[in-house]
Amino acid sequence: MESVAGNLKLVQARVAAAVEKSGRTVADVQMIAVSKKQDSEKVRAAFDAGQTTFGESRVQEAKAKIPLLPSGVRWHFIGHLQKNKIRHALPLFELFHSVDSLALANDIERISSEEGMRPRVLLEVNVAGEGSKIGFQPDALVAAMESLLQLRRLEIEGLMAIPPLAPEAEDSRRYFVMLRELRDRIEREFRTRLPQLSMGMSNDYEVAIEEGATLVRVGTAIFGARAAVKATSRAELFEH
Numbered sequence: 001m002e003s004v005a006g007n008l009k010l011v012q013a014r015v016a017a018a019v020e021k022s023g024r025t026v027a028d029v030q031m032i033a034v035s036k037k038q039d040s041e042k043v044r045a046a047f048d049a050g051q052t053t054f055g056e057s058r059v060q061e062a063k064a065k066i067p068l069l070p071s072g073v074r075w076h077f078i079g080h081l082q083k084n085k086i087r088h089a090l091p092l093f094e095l096f097h098s099v100d101s102l103a104l105a106n107d108i109e110r111i112s113s114e115e116g117m118r119p120r121v122l123l124e125v126n127v128a129g130e131g132s133k134i135g136f137q138p139d140a141l142v143a144a145m146e147s148l149l150q151l152r153r154l155e156i157e158g159l160m161a162i163p164p165l166a167p168e169a170e171d172s173r174r175y176f177v178m179l180r181e182l183r184d185r186i187e188r189e190f191r192t193r194l195p196q197l198s199m200g201m202s203n204d205y206e207v208a209i210e211e212g213a214t215l216v217r218v219g220t221a222i223f224g225a226r227a228a229v230k231a232t233s234r235a236e237l238f239e240h
């Protein structure tokens with residue numbers, strides 16, 4: 001577990017350097033350690049080395065893992081949330097990064113009302129357009145925004161995106177800019193505040209921070225390769 005602590009230090013240092021380059025302070029950017037498909041011992045090693053917040057993409061996996069770890073660990077949900085898992089997920093996660101349709105938002109609203117909860121959420125945007133069908137298309141999000149803002153239970157705090165897999169971190173920059181500009185447009189047109197931008201993963205989090213990310217989701221750079229998955233598409237790889 002030496003390597004997890006060492007990797008974590010390295011990522012933290014790079015995050016700090018990118019934050020400084022972006023003219024902000026470390027308190028402005030939170031790094032989520034993505035622990036999906038990693039065992040609880042590695043999560044504990046990262047927690048012992050100072051990482052407090054972890055990201056999971058499957059409710060079942062998280063339900064099994066969370067009791068194995070100290071209660072001080074904080075959990076974010078970053079995957080596609082299935083309707084039949086909402087009720088289980090609500091008490092487990094402090095932030096849902098990936099509300100990817102109006103239908104899902106409506107279901108979360110209804111169940112949150114029944115459960116007396118006020119979940120914090122981000123809206124997932126399909127910045128690439130073609131390819132993955134997951135997330136709101138930018139124009140569809142603008143069109144859905146009025147309905148979304150009427151959901152009184154949801155604390156909508158910002159936007160999230162997973163750009164297409166690219167060989168170079170720089171290739172992701174235009175998608176990060178796109179997400180930030182979409183956020184700015186929605187803030188203007190709907191007179192609302194969407195302070196959070198969840199963007200950037202192991203291969204491109206520094207670029208994401210330069211472009212305004214407030215949350216970066218870093219998995220393999222901290223924990224190493226995940227248990228092998230039989231993925232036939234990038235969408236499957238990300239549990240969507």
Ligand SMILES: *Cc1c(COP(=O)(O)O)cnc(C)c1O
Pocket residue numbers: 034036057078079162201202203217218219220221237238239
């Ligand atoms: C798996 C995953 C990550 C982490 O990816 P790495 O390349 O391992 O850093 C980030 N965000 C989401 C939504 C994921 O599913």
